[in-house]
Amino acid sequence: MKNTVALGAIALFCSIAVSGWAQPTITDLGVFAGGEGAAGYGVDADGAVAVGFSQVAGTAHAFRWTVQFGLMDLGALPGFTSAGARAVSDDGSVVAGMLDPFSGSARAFRWTQAGGMENLGVLPGGNLTRAFGISGDGATIVGYGYGPGRGFRWTQAEGLQSTGTLPGGSYSEANDTNYDGSVIVGLCNSFPGHAARWTLTTGWQDLGTLVSGNVSEANAVSGDGQVVVGYNNVPMTGPSVAFRWTQSGGMQNLGGLPGATDTQARAANYDGSIVVGASSSMAFRWTSAEGMVNLNTWLQAQGVNTTGWVLTSAEDISPDGSCLVGSGTYNGQSRAWLVSGIGSVPAAPTSFSMFRGSVFSGNLASLIQSDDSRLILRPGVTLGSQEAPIQMIVNSLSPVASPSKLEFFLEAQASSSNLTQSIALWNYDSQTYENLTSRPTTTADSTAGVVISSDVDRFIGPNLELKARVSYKAFGPTLLFPWQARLDQVKWRLTD
Ligand SMILES: [Ca+2]
Numbered sequence: 065m066k067n068t069v070a071l072g073a074i075a076l077f078c079s080i081a082v083s084g085w086a087q088p089t090i091t092d093l094g095v096f097a098g099g100e101g102a103a104g105y106g107v108d109a110d111g112a113v114a115v116g117f118s119q120v121a122g123t124a125h126a127f128r129w130t131v132q133f134g135l136m137d138l139g140a141l142p143g144f145t146s147a148g149a150r151a152v153s154d155d156g157s158v159v160a161g162m163l164d165p166f167s168g169s170a171r172a173f174r175w176t177q178a179g180g181m182e183n184l185g186v187l188p189g190g191n192l193t194r195a196f197g198i199s200g201d202g203a204t205i206v207g208y209g210y211g212p213g214r215g216f217r218w219t220q221a222e223g224l225q226s227t228g229t230l231p232g233g234s235y236s237e238a239n240d241t242n243y244d245g246s247v248i249v250g251l252c253n254s255f256p257g258h259a260a261r262w263t264l265t266t267g268w269q270d271l272g273t274l275v276s277g278n279v280s281e282a283n284a285v286s287g288d289g290q291v292v293v294g295y296n297n298v299p300m301t302g303p304s305v306a307f308r309w310t311q312s313g314g315m316q317n318l319g320g321l322p323g324a325t326d327t328q329a330r331a332a333n334y335d336g337s338i339v340v341g342a343s344s345s346m347a348f349r350w351t352s353a354e355g356m357v358n359l360n361t362w363l364q365a366q367g368v369n370t371t372g373w374v375l376t377s378a379e380d381i382s383p384d385g386s387c388l389v390g391s392g393t394y395n396g397q398s399r400a401w402l403v404s405g406i407g408s409v410p411a412a413p414t415s416f417s418m419f420r421g422s423v424f425s426g427n428l429a430s431l432i433q434s435d436d437s438r439l440i441l442r443p444g445v446t447l448g449s450q451e452a453p454i455q456m457i458v459n460s461l462s463p464v465a466s467p468s469k470l471e472f473f474l475e476a477q478a479s480s481s482n483l484t485q486s487i488a489l490w491n492y493d494s495q496t497y498e499n500l501t502s503r504p505t506t507t508a509d510s511t512a513g514v515v516i517s518s519d520v521d522r523f524i525g526p527n528l529e530l531k532a533r534v535s536y537k538a539f540g541p542t543l544l545f546p547w548q549a550r551l552d553q554v555k556w557r558l559t560d
């Protein structure tokens with residue numbers, strides 16, 4: 065059904081105009097004003113939402129980044145001064161994290177777009193909770209409750225429930241859960257701790273260790289619940305190695321990057337075929353075919369421009385493996401990063417036209433690369449005050465016949481921030497533009513995007529046409545002088 069069609073015209077166009085244009089991209093998720101750095105922990109299914117925290121004046125602020133609007137501070141409930149976000153549901157709408165994460169009275173929280181932030185409370189007799197994971201469907205949050213020293217599982221219907229521990233055990237931690245919340249993984253016993261897997265019917269199951277007497281801990285479980293990943297180490301002093309566990313194969317040693325002494329697997333995709341993590345402060349990616357490779361060099365081999373970046377850990381992966389989030393440094397500054405579009409195919413603009421407004425300078429070639437060479441547009445006459453006086457229609461062709469995902473990105477700035485920039489895609493079914501995002505313009509380049517992963521075919525024409533409309537309109541005080549929109553790059557990304 066989904067066929068990558070070989071369109072000679074596109075292939076030729078790509079080889080000439082966009083050679084070296086990497087398909088996966090790395091995005092700096094930014095920091096809040098005055099921020100000292102950021103760490104990324106969770107990504108949704110299609111790379112449109114990422115979560116983590118950003119440090120401002122020594123205080124952690126939980127963030128939820130979206131491709132449309134960038135960084136948003138989730139704030140903190142009254143009585144708390146700091147927060148950190150640890151995980152996000154596959155649709156990006158539910159976030160799990162911690163209030164005052166580094167204090168003795170930390171509380172797990174749940175955030176939703178509709179209801180805001182909610183304190184999940186403590187287990188009976190407990191005095192703190194920390195949330196570490198969320199199910200793909202967003203209904204189950206897992207973490208750890210101090211006091212009783214037990215992993216917890218939270219659902220709307222049942223509230224906070226202890227996961228218990230192994231028979232005779234004194235301790236448990238719940239670090240992650242699968243797509244539907246039916247499998248939880250973490251740590252059981254006191255010392256030495258063992259990686260463990262929990263289901264409602266079996267309770268905790270000890271996954272053992274690679275070497276008798278060692279310590280192990282499970283950090284994550286695949287979406288289907290079948291693959292558990294984490295680390296194994298020698299108690300107290302020893303080096304750690306990553307492991308990948310399956311029911312049939314038991315615990316498999318994934319080792320570490322060459323020379324590394326401290327390796328942890330942190331996440332797995334839906335079927336557990338891709339594992340990511342950190343190996344002596346270098347992010348890694350593992351597959352059975354390629355083994356464990358340094359993510360920095362792997363991305364370079366994919367054509368990603370990683371200039372300035374050192375990716376020190378990969379903390380989460382989307383179910384399809386196309387998006388990764390984690391932490392690192394950009395030009396020496398602590399930053400959260402998002403890599404998206406792994407496995408996607410490019411589509412650069414092939415033509416554009418002005419429906420309202422006109423070209424001040426630049427041309428189609430200005431839109432191809434992110435190189436600060438820009439297509440500069442100015443407003444024109446409109447039929448009414450509600451109509452945007454700059455409306456550019458930009459066209460391309462999809463290299464994929466029936467993509468599972470369509471992404472559209474625009475890097476641009478304007479001469480004023482008193483403008484609204486809107487992106488619409490032409491719906492070939494309804495024969496109308498669907499307005500997908502509107503936001504204020506910035507006077508320095510910024511990237512706005514849309515990610516479509518359901519009913520994608522409505523945006524693909526009968527001959528694989530792609531059509532988008534970018535518009536600009538003044539808001540607030542009327543601008544008395546001519547203003548400009550300056551577009552550096554327009555691009556589509558399609559995933560089969
Ligand atoms: Ca630029």
Ligand SMILES: [Ca+2]
Nearest residue numbers: 430433437552
């Ligand atoms: Ca450009």
